[in-house]
Structures are given as C-alpha cells and as structure tokens.
Amino acid sequence: MEFLSGNTQRRLRSLPFYLVLIVTTVITLVPIVWVFASALKSNKEIRENPLALPSEWHFQNYVEAWFGASFDQYFFNSIFITVTSVAIVLFLSSLAAYAFAKMRFPGNQMIFFVFLIGMAFPLSAKLGPLLSLMYELNLANSRFGLILVYVAGSLPFAILMLRAFFQGFPQELEDSAALDGCNRFQFYWRILLPLSKPSLMALGIFVFMGTWNEFFQALLLINEDSKRTLPLGLTAFQDEYFTDFALSFAGINITAVPVIIVYIMFQRNLIEGITVGSLK
C-alpha cells in the first residue's frame, strides 16, 4: 500500500517534467516533419495550404530530384569522401594517440599541445592560404584534396579523444605483450585496436557526421558539379529550383535522410563520441 502510493507520488512529481519534455520535443520535431510532409505535396498544395498534410503522396518529387538534379552523383561523392576520411582519421589518430598516451619521448607534451591549438581557430583563419596551397599541390577541385583537408581538420579532436581513452589502458597489458615478443606496432594492431572498438566506433560516427555535413571548405575548394558533395549540391540545386517548392523540399530531405539513418543506427555511439571527448 505504502509502496504504491510512493510510486504514484513519484509519477505525479515527474508529470511536469514529461509535460515540458513533450512540448519541447513536439516544437523541435515539427519543422522536420513539416519538411518531410511538404516534399510529398504538389506545388499548388504547398502554396495554398502550407500547414496541411499532403492530400495525395507525390513521390515523384524525390525521383525528379534524384535523377533530374544529379543528387545520385552528390550522394556518391559524399559517401566516398566521408568514408575515406573516417578511415584515414581513425588510422592516423589512433597511431598518434597511442604514441602520445603510452610512449615517453622528447616533445610529447609540446607536439600534443600543437594539435590541441588546432581546435581553437575559426575556419576563416586558414581559408585564403589553404586555397592557394591546394592549387599549388594540384589538389584543388579534387575529392582527394578535400579528403586531406577534412582529415587534417578532424585529427586534433580525434587524437584528444583517443589519447584520453588509451591512457586508461593498464601498462601491464603492454608489458606482458612485450614478453610474448610483440613489438609496439603489433601490440597496437593486434591488441590495442580491437580493445578500443567502442571508442573507435564512437569517434568514427562523430567524424562521419562532421565530414558529411561540412560546407564551408567544400564551397571554396570544389568547382565542378560532378565533384560536389550533398550540402554543396543542395545549394546549387536551390539556385536552380527554388521556385519549384516541392522539388526543393525533396532535395533538402535527400541531403538529410542519410544522417538520420546513421543517427538512428548508431545513436549510442555518436552521443558517446560527443560526451567521452568532452568529459575526459
């Protein structure tokens, strides 16, 4: 009896919290739902009744945006650039973070600090020279060049996060591996990496999101339509099709849906990536 009433009491107490959360969630999600609904409407319907749900579903908006406005190409570019960047970042940052966390060498602290500084500068602080450097190296207007720029941009945070994680590894592990005849690269490759799976996943998803969404540097470095990533393609697309309301909404959705899918699949890893990096 008493247990029950305690439970009810607790429920009553948390009622206002639920109320606020529900209201905030609805307000937060309404724009997203509205954009999805609008992409299924006809132009006439969007104009005349922007708030109503679609009376019939116009899936051809998506088909037109995908095939008619080269979103297939943008999509491929985004996948290619993002996946490659993530792989390179994971490999290079784990190598470096291992050295920073576990090895003693002159300059360890200082070089690590030089990496940290990189997180503080606004993007605009490097744009001009970066542009001319990329032309100098024949890497402007190239997906490969953009990958290098993205990798360089993600490294500081990645190293910071993995270093914190590797520092938590017991020294005994490495010592016993050494006794078994493991050299340091073998230890890194055979033991450290597999044991760091959760952190690498979290970091990978985090870098994936950042790279997939990047716009400023792509805008500056990529010229050709066939090399544009999705966010860049979306701006070019909006230039051409803004008066076609429905197609415009479909384009926004095509750019947003892949991140939503990755988010739903790896939500836990992503949030871990954000919070682990921040709380350590």
Next chain:
Amino acid sequence: MNTSHFRSIFQFLTVAALAILLAGALSLSPALAQDSTDILVWGLGYASNYDELLVERFNEAHDDVNIVFEDVLTGEISENNQKLRVAMQNEAGPDVLGGLDVGANLRALVATGQVRDLTEFYRESGLIERIPDNLLSQVTIEGRIYAIPQNLESVGIFYNKDAFAELELETPATFEEYIDVLEAVKDAGHYGYTMGLAGGWPSALMASMFMYSSAGSEYIDVLSGTQPWPDCDNCLDGLDAFQGMVANGYANPDPLGIDYDQSLDLFYQGQSIMVLNGPWFINDANLAEPDFEIGFFYLPAVNPATDIKTLGGIGGSIIIAEYAPVDAAFKVVEWLTSEEIAVQALRDIAVLPAFSIDVPEDIPPLYYQIASETAANVDKIGFWPVTYLAPKVFGDMNQIVQGMIGGMLTPEEFLDEMQATHSAYLAES
C-alpha cells in the same frame, strides 16, 4: 559484432584508404596521350543545360577536338568569378570560356596575363567586320583585343499580358505613364514591381538601371573603376524613383527578405504582374510554365532627356586561356561564333548574338520583339555597367542597396556609402 569482425573491417578500411591514396597520387600524373585534343570548358555562355547540348553536338561533329565540359558556374556571380580567376591563375581553369562578364573581370585576367590575345584571330577569321565598334571597344585593352562579345542583352520590363488585358492597361511610353500603370495595378490588388533583393546581383542591376535612366552616360563614367566615385547628382532622381517602388506600395512585401527566385515565383503565380529583368529570364519563365502570356517593354527613362534607352550590353564574351592548346581552342571558338549556332540559340532560348545577324522572323513573337529592339538599339545599349564595378564595390553594393530600399539610407547617403567603399578599394589597389 565481435573483435575479429571489427578487426577485419578496420583492415579493410585501411587498405581502402591506402588504395585511394595511391589512386589519387596516380591521377596527378599527366594523362596518356590521345589522338584528339581535349578542350576544357566551364560554360559556353548559355544556360548549363543548353551548354551541355551544344557540347554534345560539337563532339559528334568533330574527331580531332573533344570538348570536356565541367559544370562549375552557379547563380552566384561573385563565387563564379572567384573560382575562375583563382583556377586560371593556377592553369587549372577552362581552356575556353563563354559568357564571361567583360569589364573589371576581363581587365583583371588580362593584367595577370591569363587571357590569350585574340587580335590576330579577329583579323584572320573575319570576325572583326561582324562586331560593332562600340562592342569591340569594350574587349580592347591598350589596342589589343582579348575577348569575343558573344551575346547582347538589354534590361526591360516583362509583364503579364493577360493581367494587363484584364485591367485594360497599355504599355507605358513615359515614366509618368509607367507610374499610372503601377497605380492601377496597385488598386487592383496586385504588385507592379517585383523585388527580391536578399542575395546576389538583382539589387546592383536594379539600382544601376534607375541611376542609368536618370543620369545617362554620366553614370557610366562613374563605373570605370579607376576614378573616384563622383557625386552624380543626376543619379538622385533615379534613386528616388527606385525607392518609391517600395515607399509608394508598388512592390511586393518583404523585398529584403526574399531572394530573386522567390520573387519570380510571385510573378509566375500572377500576384505580381511586372518584373524588371534581362532576356535570360525568358528561359527561366519557359521552364516555370506560367499559365499566361508574357510581354515586354523597355522601362521608360526617369529623365526623358537622358541619352540612353536602357541598361544592357554584352551579356557574355568568349575568352581563350593563355595555357590552352591554340589550334583546338580556335576551332571551338570558330564553331561557337558561327551564324548557324547563333541563330539556333536565338530560336531555342532567345539569346541574341552580339555579332550581327539577321533576326529570323519565324521565332516566337516575344523573342523576335526583344531581339529586334535590342539589335536596333545596339549603339545605345552596348555597355553593361554592372560588370564594370570594381569587385569590392560589387561585393558590397547588394548590402548598400538593401540599406536604401529598407529606408535606412537616403539616396544621398547611398551614394556616400558607395563612394566610401569605392575609395577604400582604390586605396588598396
């Protein structure tokens, strides 16, 4: 997912990354020799879908030259110019480019030695006789010719013919009559002046049009880019009239919050029934398929004494990069300036060539009207002032025009701001 799975994924990713690194390195090595010469093109001077069509047609007809088309240009003029100039400086830009804004842009490219001198080509190809002197003078720098004027365009008012008929309106011949038309449109609950200044060039275009139509050629002197921006008292009438479009309630609401495309939507939907624009608008309008007929008239001059009929000029010019393979590039340009292609472009998408042709009569009446009026006025409208703005001035003009239209600046203050921006630019260069 267990550990060994994870490791194999990771190994796969690493191998993939290394393979991509290698592929990237290989792609930097020079391409293998081919039978035909590749000519890189960013645009041929028309809308990008039409450019692609032309490229296909060219490649079918030629074995020895192959056009490689890179779709780079977007609606953002300043972004385009920036990409072009940086790429050309690094010899990574197009070999041939159509549709270039001559003026400040051409001058900058010539100054850094990026553009081929075409004087000899003009003489040998006979092109020199086909281009009016006043157009030729704009692509001539210190006695040498660097570009080929490609098309000619002039700005005027496109109107909804059906709505005009319904309201029993005539096309105006004087500025007073134009105001009367605007009043009538306003009384009927429509917008007479379509304005979306949230981004890009329309604000510079419109402000220039009004200054031009009150100050005439005095305004052109302002824009030469090497002289300080003078007081241009005669520009003030035009600016007053421009501001009046909003102040008197002729324009659509929120002119500063919506952009060009959003404003055109008002026209296509029939809420707004006149729009100040250039002939490139026809192609847009055809794609939008409005359910009414479109007519055209020149905006009557604010100051009837002015010596200029309308704003306009060379819409775009063709250049050849200094680093381009010469013979192949000339072949492309010769083909592009042929009468056949020019007439076809006029027929298909209403683009009037700058080299004189006879306007064929069997094209849509609206195309015919604009093409023949533009051709008839070629000596008066051969100058596109907006493109003569120094880059710094052009970059800021959009914001400063917004200031005036939003009532934050008077026309006098507008000119002061432009003057200050212009002299800051002169001090730097």
Next chain:
Amino acid sequence: MAQALSSPGQRRPGPRFRLDPMPYLFILPAVLIYVVFNLGPVVASFFFSFFKWDLLSPTTEFTGFDHYTFILNDDRFWNALGHNFIFLGLAVVIPVSMGLFLAVFIYEIRRGRVVFRAALFLPAIFSGVVIAYVWKWIYHSFAGVLNAVLEAVGLGAFTQLWLGDPNLALYSTFVAYTWASFGYSMVIFLAGLQDISTDIFDAARVDGANFWQKLFYITIPCLYDVFTFVITLRIFTAMGVFGVIYILTGGGPFYASDVIDIYVFRMIGNFEMGWATAAATVNAVIVVILSTGFIKYREWRSWSS
C-alpha cells in the same frame, strides 16, 4: 627498424641517452597532414596579413600593419564583430540553459529517457545547409510556415518579415542556430549528470530538498567542469558561425546580420586577401584569448574555492 622496437615496459636506466625513433614514426603521418593542411595555412594566414597579396599575382609587398589599420577603422568590421558577440552572449545563455534544463528533466523521469534524448538531439545532426534551408522555408514571409501558424492561431498581428526586417534578421538566424545546438549541450549535461553519484540526490531527497534547491546546490556545482566545456564549445561555434547566416540572409539586410566569417568570405571573394587574413587573424586571436582565458579562469576559481 627492428632494433628500435624495444618494449617501453623495459625502461633501462643509464646515462647514455638514445633517441627512440618509434614514437616519432607513430605520430609522423598525423603531424604531416595536420601541419600541411591545417596549422600551416593558419600560420601562413597570419604571415600574409602583413603583405599585400591578392591570391592571383605572385608578387607580394610588405605592408606592415596597414591591413590591420584598415580593418580596425572599418565600421563594417566592428559591426560584424559586434554581431558575433551578440551571438556569443545569447549562445552562452539560451542553448546552454535549455540544454541544462532538458537534461535535468530527462534525468528526473524514468520512462522514455532514450526516446526524449534521441528526439531532442535530432536537429543537431544536420548540416548547416540543411538547417538554413529548413528555416528559410519556415521564415518565408508569405509562403512560410511560421507566419501561417501565427495567422492560424489568431496571432496574425505578430507576423513578421523574419529575414527582411533588419531589426530581426540576426535574431531569426540565432533561433535557427539554437534549434541546431541545444541538443549538443543537452547530451553533454546528461552524461555529466549520470556521472554524479546518485547517493547525493537520494540524500537530498531524504532531506526534502525541492527541485530548485537540488538544481542550485547539487546539480550545477557538480557539473562545474561540464559547464566549462559546454560554454567553451559555444565560444567556438558562436565566433565562427557561417553556414546558417550565409544561406539565410547573406549578412543582410544592410549588414544587419553580418558576422566575421561572412565579412572574411566576402573579402576573399573580392580578392582582398590582405584585409581578409587580417580580419581572420583578429578573430582567431579573440577566440583563442576568450576560450583559453575562460578555461584558465574556471580552473583558477575551482582551485581557489
């Protein structure tokens, strides 16, 4: 290489110093890419701000502090910087406190924690471009959903030109920014809350502490370091805000929503590299001073108390 692969576990004491190349091989690839494509351009940008350089012609000419003099005398620079600071001031208060309250509420409830966290974080995963276009449609003055909603609920008098009114434009872009960023603060606070020992909250409940007492006497003090991190993150994003404003207003109307990164981008577009690099350098210095200063102050305060 093989002889260098000694185990770090066997630390040999001895007077002879031998430099072990292995750690350097481990960090070399990362350092190389980072220096060439990230730090190098930043340093070069600082260096070039003392030269006349237009990105096009190879010639450069030493100009000393000329570009800085111009920038610091340019009203538009101060205008843009001022907007960054308004953004910063609002960003430190609004998304952070929203994040805090939502995190506390989620922590207080029992069912649906994961769902609320996932849903409220959703906007934070989108590209700035997507966010900007979504809000461009919301704010559209006559086809947009915001004014339509206001009309529909009888608040027609409150419809605004959200992006066209110079007094509102900056704040309209800020709302879009907030929509996309409070989720970040929220998940970080939530993770911080879950790290706090539940004993403290249980003890407080036994003592009969109410919601506000718990918030001010337990939660906020316990989240001291989390606050430092969350606010530092806001310093970075507010001082470097670009995509959302670039697409929503382009800095207009009449510079009403101009910020430093757009000011710089406009100058790069005009090939005024000297001014662009000078302005970017000033902004970078401000961000570094603000963020390190803030972190040091927080460390000092936590140490001194």
